[in-house]
Amino acid sequence: MRSPLLALIRKDFQIEWRNRFVISGALLYILSSVFVTYLSFETSVAPFNSSTWQTLFWIIFIFSATNFVSRSFAREEDRSKIYYYQLVSPEAMILAKNIYNTLLLFILSGLTWAIYSLVFGSPLKLDSLFFMLLFIASFSLSSSLTLISAIASKGANQSTLMVVLGFPVLVPQLLLFIKLSSLSMVESGWENVGPTLLILLAIDAILLALSYILFPYLWRS
Numbered sequence: 001m002r003s004p005l006l007a008l009i010r011k012d013f014q015i016e017w018r019n020r021f022v023i024s025g026a027l028l029y030i031l032s033s034v035f036v037t038y039l040s041f042e043t044s045v046a047p048f049n050s051s052t053w054q055t056l057f058w059i060i061f062i063f064s065a066t067n068f069v070s071r072s073f074a075r076e077e078d079r080s081k082i083y084y085y086q087l088v089s090p091e092a093m094i095l096a097k098n099i100y101n102t103l104l105l106f107i108l109s110g111l112t113w114a115i116y117s118l119v120f121g122s123p124l125k126l127d128s129l130f131f132m133l134l135f136i137a138s139f140s141l142s143s144s145l146t147l148i149s150a151i152a153s154k155g156a157n158q159s160t161l162m163v164v165l166g167f168p169v170l171v172p173q174l175l176l177f178i179k180l181s182s183l184s185m186v187e188s189g190w191e192n193v194g195p196t197l198l199i200l201l202a203i204d205a206i207l208l209a210l211s212y213i214l215f216p217y218l219w220r221s
Helices: 002-018 021-042 050-069 078-089 090-120 129-153 158-183 192-221
Strands: none
Touching: 002 090, 021 050, 021 090, 050 090, 050 129, 050 158, 090 129, 090 192, 129 158, 129 192, 158 192
């Protein structure tokens, strides 16, 4: 299965490189969101503390990730889906999509952090913990949003389905992201990261297992 898996990941990267408007749109969304946030706090008397920093960061990143991953299956034509169905297994397809989306979301999260920190500065004390969290968050969002994108691609209104199905899944993840990132803003954050990180990884494992089990039925429908 390794060769089809690598071929599918390479195919997605080639398609993304030819149609760079999706990544460009995500970057434009990040820039505009950070700019609007900057203008809002420039004219506001409310303090911009570390709690505000991390909350707004994750909201911006999750919305940009949702816009990006929502096109995972929408860009595949019906003829292409039939062609892939004859060549590769659905398990290889969903794993390739998850790996591809994880890598792209990690790059997107790094760009979000760079732009956000350039404008607002960075209150982080443990950069290594925060960047580890960025990778885990990218994997978490990929595991949930890729499956939701596959389900939404079968409906008539994909954008609405993405919002309706994604909200109850993303809210618990967002709360865990904020809790873990708050630990990266104190010197002793590594000492308390274990329980919360295990909960997040358990949720990721469940979502990945659901994707692996349910996607073959979605692909055949």
